[in-house]
Amino acid sequence: MEEAIEKNNYTDQEKQQLVDMEFMPHLRALYNFAYKLTYDEDDSKDLVQDTYMKAYRFINSFQKGTNAKAWLFRILKNSFINEFRKKSKQPAQVDYQEVEGYYNSEGTEKPSSTTDLRVDSVKNMMGDEITSALNSLDVDFRTVIILCDLEGFTYDEMAKILDIPIGTVRSRIHRARNLLKEKLAGYAASMGY
Amino acid sequence: MGLKQYVQNVKFRTGMANCREYIDLIYDVIDNQSSPSQEQYLRRHLKLCLKCVDALNLEKELKKAIQLKSVHQEVPKDLADSIKNKIAKSTP
Numbered sequence: 145m146e147e148a149i150e151k152n153n154y155t156d157q158e159k160q161q162l163v164d165m166e167f168m169p170h171l172r173a174l175y176n177f178a179y180k181l182t183y184d185e186d187d188s189k190d191l192v193q194d195t196y197m198k199a200y201r202f203i204n205s206f207q208k209g210t211n212a213k214a215w216l217f218r219i220l221k222n223s224f225i226n227e228f229r230k231k232s233k234q235p236a237q238v239d240y241q242e243v244e245g246y247y248n249s250e251g252t253e254k255p256s257s258t259t260d261l262r263v264d265s266v267k268n269m270m271g272d273e274i275t276s277a278l279n280s281l282d283v284d285f286r287t288v289i290i291l292c293d294l295e296g297f298t299y300d301e302m303a304k305i306l307d308i309p310i311g312t313v314r315s316r317i318h319r320a321r322n323l324l325k326e327k328l329a330g331y332a333a334s335m336g337y
Numbered sequence: 338m339g340l341k342q343y344v345q346n347v348k349f350r351t352g353m354a355n356c357r358e359y360i361d362l363i364y365d366v367i368d369n370q371s372s373p374s375q376e377q378y379l380r381r382h383l384k385l386c387l388k389c390v391d392a393l394n395l396e397k398e399l400k401k402a403i404q405l406k407s408v409h410q411e412v413p414k415d416l417a418d419s420i421k422n423k424i425a426k427s428t429p
Contacts, residue, residue: 156428163424171420172412179410189416196420200427263391266398271406278407292368293403299370311339318364325399 152204159203166212167199173213173295174220180290181224181283191228195220214297218305221287261325265332277327285320292317349378356389363393367400 154162174195178188198219199206206215278286291297291305299317303310348354349362362379365371371379383390 159428163421168417168420171417172409175412175416176410185410185413188410189413189419192416193420193423197423197427200424261395261399263394263398266395266402269402269406271408274402274406275408278403289403293400294407299368314361314364317368318361321364321396321399325395328399 152207154204159200162203162206162208162212163196163200166206166208167196167216170213170216174216177217177290177295178220178224180279180286182228183279187228191220191223194223194227198223211301213295214301214305217291217295217297218307221305261329261332265335266328268335269328269331273328273331277324277331280327281320281323285316285323288313288316289320289324346375349375352378352381354378354382356386359386359389360392363389363396367393367396 171192174192175188178191178195179185182188182191195216199216206212278289281289287306288302291302292299297305299310299313302313306313308316345354345358345361348358354362359379359382362371362375366376366379379393383393
């Protein structure tokens, strides 16, 4: 998904303006995204600082007036994958693109979204239950729900942020939501909803 | 538009799609990724299918719950200043 990048030559003052007006307003969203990826305050701070430093270093690649939030999220996601994921002693990840390819292939029966979750039980759930269910998802599934539902990115923007085809974005969201519903159905049953 | 999507659109237009395919359309609609004609196909199907009405309501409620009930972290007070300082130091 390589795109031709037109280089700018911003002055120091223009760079400062871009940071203040275009980048800094997204600090809260970026910090929350970082926290939901790392679950650690110090790592989140490092990741966000690293994101802003990289954004500044490559600021001439940023086109004024384009989607700064999507650009910053993409930098943060790449930093997380390249540096933080390597550092953390996570077990080997499943290659979901492979799994998604399998589910998307013709003639393959998709897993059914069999949940007995009801609208009323979702309405009655507390924020902690929703957050716990979301946090319990694998990072790849958690990420698409955060980007789509919390941050309001379009599928096209998500494809660019995550560097995956739009079809993969779609199938990953479907799978993520089905997994989330399964988790929440478990909570609902245990709470007697 | 890929071939798969073209075929799916034909199925929606002619009312030949099954409920599982309408679930895909429900996601597109709640995520604001659908065209007006796709929304029309879904509305037409919902008049005939209570199961998909329930599915749409559940997906809408779930999305709303994620948006409104997810716990947000407070940004550390010193983070913005620390970023600005680092940027200032890196400027020649």
